[in-house]
Amino acid sequence: MSDKRIMIDVDHVTIRFNMASEKVDNLKEYFVKLVKKELMFQEFLAVKDVSFQVRAGEAWGLIGANGSGKSTLLKAISGILKPYKGSITVNGSVAPLIELGAGFDGNMTARENIFLNGCILGHSEKFMQEHFDEIVDFAELHQFLDTPIKNYSSGMRARLGFSVATMVQPDILIVDEILAVGDYKFRKKCEQRMQQLLKGGTTLLYVSHNISEVKRLCDHALWLDKGVTRMQGDVDTVSDAYMEEMQK
Amino acid sequence: MKKLKSYAREFWRYRDLLKQLVSRDIKLKYRRSFLGYVWSVLNPLLIMLVMTVVFSTMFSRNIENFPVYLFCGQLLFNFMNNSTHQAIFSITGNAALLKKTYVPKYIFTVAKITSGMVDLLFSMGALVIVLIATRSSFTPYMLLSPLVIVQLYIFCVGSGLFLAQANVFFRDIQYIYNAVTTAWMYLTPIFYPLEALPQKLSWAVSHLNPMFFYVSQFRDLIYLGQLPDMTTVLSGCVAALAVLVLGMWSFMRSKDKFILYI
Numbered sequence: 001m002s003d004k005r006i007m008i009d010v011d012h013v014t015i016r017f018n019m020a021s022e023k024v025d026n027l028k029e030y031f032v033k034l035v036k037k038e039l040m041f042q043e044f045l046a047v048k049d050v051s052f053q054v055r056a057g058e059a060w061g062l063i064g065a066n067g068s069g070k071s072t073l074l075k076a077i078s079g080i081l082k083p084y085k086g087s088i089t090v091n092g093s094v095a096p097l098i099e100l101g102a103g104f105d106g107n108m109t110a111r112e113n114i115f116l117n118g119c120i121l122g123h124s125e126k127f128m129q130e131h132f133d134e135i136v137d138f139a140e141l142h143q144f145l146d147t148p149i150k151n152y153s154s155g156m157r158a159r160l161g162f163s164v165a166t167m168v169q170p171d172i173l174i175v176d177e178i179l180a181v182g183d184y185k186f187r188k189k190c191e192q193r194m195q196q197l198l199k200g201g202t203t204l205l206y207v208s209h210n211i212s213e214v215k216r217l218c219d220h221a222l223w224l225d226k227g228v229t230r231m232q233g234d235v236d237t238v239s240d241a242y243m244e245e246m247q248k
Numbered sequence: 249m250k251k252l253k254s255y256a257r258e259f260w261r262y263r264d265l266l267k268q269l270v271s272r273d274i275k276l277k278y279r280r281s282f283l284g285y286v287w288s289v290l291n292p293l294l295i296m297l298v299m300t301v302v303f304s305t306m307f308s309r310n311i312e313n314f315p316v317y318l319f320c321g322q323l324l325f326n327f328m329n330n331s332t333h334q335a336i337f338s339i340t341g342n343a344a345l346l347k348k349t350y351v352p353k354y355i356f357t358v359a360k361i362t363s364g365m366v367d368l369l370f371s372m373g374a375l376v377i378v379l380i381a382t383r384s385s386f387t388p389y390m391l392l393s394p395l396v397i398v399q400l401y402i403f404c405v406g407s408g409l410f411l412a413q414a415n416v417f418f419r420d421i422q423y424i425y426n427a428v429t430t431a432w433m434y435l436t437p438i439f440y441p442l443e444a445l446p447q448k449l450s451w452a453v454s455h456l457n458p459m460f461f462y463v464s465q466f467r468d469l470i471y472l473g474q475l476p477d478m479t480t481v482l483s484g485c486v487a488a489l490a491v492l493v494l495g496m497w498s499f500m501r502s503k504d505k506f507i508l509y510i
Contacts, residue, residue, distance in 0.1 A: 018508040079350040082504045094350075102348035107276050116272060119265035120351055 005091065007172055007203045008054040008077060013086035015047040015072050046072040048227045049086070054220075059204040061214035061235060063242050064224035070207045073224070074098060074174050077205065092171025092203075095121070100161030100178045106150030110141060110160060113149050117164045131167050138193075139163040159186055166193055169200050176207045191217070211239050258352055265351070269359035274366055288370035293377065296322065303439050311441060313471070315378050320467045321438035323371050324396075325459060328404055329429050331364025335408030336415050336422050343510035353503055357412045361404045368397065375470070387473035393466060400462045402488040409495030413502050416509050436460055458487040 019042050047069040054060055062070045075081045076088055078096035103120040104113050114135055118128040136142055139159045149157065158178065166173070173194065194217060198204055208214050214221065214235065221238035223230040231238050278284045299322070300315045311317050338356040339346070346353060379386065415421045435449075436459045442450055453460055461484035468476035 016508065075347075080347065081507055096349060099348045103345050105272060105276075107279070108272060112272070112275070116265075116268045119262070119268045120345070120349055122261060123264075125264045125267070 004055040004057065006053050006089075007056050007058075007091055008205070009087075009089040010050060010052050010073075010077070011087050011089070013047060013050050013073075013076065013083045013088060014045055015069070015076055015081060016084040017044045017046040017072065018042065019044040045084075046227055047076070047224075050224070050227075050229050051086075052222055052229070052232055054203055054205070056203055057198075057201055058220055059198055059206065059218040061218035061221040061239070062205065062207045062224065063209075063211065063214060063221055063239060064230075065246075067226075068224040069227040070224055071098070071176055074176050074205060074207060077172075078174055090172065093168075094172045094174060095165050095168065095170035096174045096176075097162065097165050097178050098174070098176045100158040100165070101149075102161075104149050104157060104161070107148055109146045109148055110152070111145045113160070114164055117161070121165065123168075135160075135163045135167050138167075138189075155183060155186070162190055162193075166190075166197065169197060170202060172203045172205070173197060174205045177209065211243060215239055259355075262352055262355055266355055266359055266362065269356065270362045270366060273359070273363035285370070288367060289373045289377070292319075292323065292326070292371040293374040296374070296378065299439065313382055313384060315382055316375075316384055316471050317467070318439050319375055319378050320471050321436065321463045323368060323375060324400060324463050324466055325433060325436060325438055326371075327364050327368040328400060328459060329433070330367070331361045331404050332408050332411060333425070333429070334360040334364065335404075336411045336425060338408070339412045339416050339506060340419070340510055346510060347507065353506060354409060354499055357408045357499075358405055361401065361408050364404070365397070365401055379470075384471075385473065389469045389473055389475065392475075393469050396462055396465045396469065396484070399465075399484045399488045402492050403458060403462070406488070406491030406493070406495035409499040410491070413499045413506070416506050417502070432457075432459065436463060438463065455483075458484070458491070461487060 050069075050073065052060075062073065064070055072081065074096070075098065076083050077090060078094055078098065079090075080096075080098075101113075101117065103117045105116060108116065114132065115125060115128050119125065136145065139162075141156060141160060144152070144156070149160075152160075162178070175194070191213075194204065198217075204217065206214065206218055218235045220233065221235040221242075222232045223238050223242050231241055278287050281287060283290065296315060296319050299318055303318065304314050335357050338360045339353060342356050345351070411421060411425060435453055435457060437445075437453070442454060442460075442464075445453060454464075461480050465476040465480055465484060468474050
C-alpha cells in the first residue's frame with residue numbers, strides 16, 4: 001500500500017473563516033468594532049491542525065456532524081480556500097463537485113451552460129464540443145437543451161452539473177453531498193459512474209451523511225468533530241465508532 | 249518572473265472561459281428584445297441625437313461638426329464609465345461561484361471590461377453612420393484609432409482590477425465611484441472645447457486627466473484627420489501601463505483574502 005503515490009498531502013492544516021456578525025446596534029459599538037477591525041472580519045478556525053495523506057486509488061469518506069469543517073477542508077483541497085497554517089499538496093487534476101452547477105447562469109440555455117460550466121472547470125471550448133453528446137446522453141436532457149436553466153428543476157440542474165463535471169477522468173474527484181436532490185435512478189447512475197471512475201484509478205474524497213453510502217463507496221474514512229480529527233483509518237472502524245457516538 | 253510566467257500560463261488555459269463570459273454578457277444583453285443587436289448601434293445613436301439637440305441649442309458655442317466632436321468623446325468616456333462600473337461588482341457579484349470552484353478571479357473583471365469594449369466596437373458602427381450623415385471626410389488616419397482603444401482598454405483593465413478588489417473589503421467604493429465618475433465626466437472636454445475652461449483648470453485637465461489623453465488622440469484621428477502629438481500618445485501609454493501595474497499589484501496582493509469577505 002505504502003508504495004503508491006501520495007495524491008493529497010494535508011499537513012497540519014488550520015483554516016480560518018470569517019464569521020463577522022452583521023449585528024451592530026449603536027454607533028459606539030460600530031466604532032469599537034471599527035477600531036478593533038472586527039467590523040468585517042472576525043476570525044473563526046473551521047479546521048484545526050488536521051493531517052492526513054491520501055494515496056492513489058484510495059477512496060476517503062469524510063464524516064462528522066454539520067459544521068464540523070468537512071466542506072471547508074474540501075474547499076481548501078480544491079484550491080478555493082488557502083490554509084491559514086500548514087500546507088496542502090495536491091498531485092494531479094481535481095474535479096471538485098462542491099455544488100452541482102455552481103457556475104450555471106439561469107438566463108442561458110442548457111446548451112450554452114454546458115460550455116460555460118466546462119470552461120469554468122478549465123476545459124477548452126474544443127474539448128467541450130467533442131464531449132458534448134456524451135454529456136447530454138448521461139444527463140438525459142435531450143429535449144430541454146434549449147430551455148433556459150432557470151426553468152429547470154433542482155434535480156435536472158444537478159444531473160447536468162454532475163454530467164459536466166465527471167465527463168473526464170480526473171485524478172482526484174471531490175464530492176460534497178450533492179446527490180441528495182437527484183431521483184433514485186439518477187443517484188444509482190451517479191454512484192455507478194463514481195465506481196467506474198474509481199476502478200479507472202481516480203482518487204475519491206466523499207462527504208456524506210449517509211453512512212451506508214460511505215461504507216459502500218469508500219475504503220478509508222476521516223471523522224471530523226468541530227474542526228478536529230477524531231479518528232481516521234479504515235472505513236468500517238471509523239464509521240461504526242461515529243454511529244455509536246451519534247446514537248448516544 | 250517565474251510567478252508571472254505561471255500566471256500567464258493560467259490565463260492562457262482559461263482563455264476560453266473569458267470568451268464564454270464575454271459572449272454571455274453580449275447574448276443576454278439584448279435577448280428577448282425585438283430589435284436585438286440593432287440596439288447596440290441604435291442606442292448610442294439616439295443618445296447622441298438627444299445630446300446634440302440639447303447642447304447645440306442651449307449653448308451657442310460654435311464647434312464645427314458638433315455631432316462628430318461630441319460622439320468621439322462620448323464613445324470613449326462611456327466605454328470607460330460603463331465597463332469600470334460593471335467591473336466593480338465582478339468579484340462580489342460572482343461570490344457564489346468563487347466559493348464553490350477554483351477559477352482565476354481576475355477573469356471576471358477582465359471579462360466585464362472586454363464586454364464593454366465589444367459594445368464600443370458596435371458603437372463604432374454608429375460613429376460611421378454619423379460620419380456619413382454629416383458628410384465628414386474619411387481619412388486614412390482613422391485606421392489608427394484601434395491604437396487609442398487599446399490604450400484605453402489597458403487603462404480600464406487596470407482600474408477595473410483595482411476597483412473590484414477594493415470593493416470586496418470596502419463596499420462603499422461603489423457609491424464613491426459614482427460621484428467620482430460624474431465629476432470626471434464634467435472635467436473631460438466631451439461636449440465643450442478645452443479652451444472653454446479657465447486657464448488653470450484647462451492646464452490640469454490636459455495634463456492630469458487620463459481620459460483627456462485618449463479622447464484628444466481619438467478626436468485628432470477621427471474628427472480633425474491629423475496625427476496626435478507625441479506627448480499625448482506617450483502620456484496615454486504611460487497612464488495606461490501605470491494603472492495596469494497598480495491594478496494587478498493590488499489585486500494579486502489581496503486575492504487570497506477575497507473568499508473570507510465575499
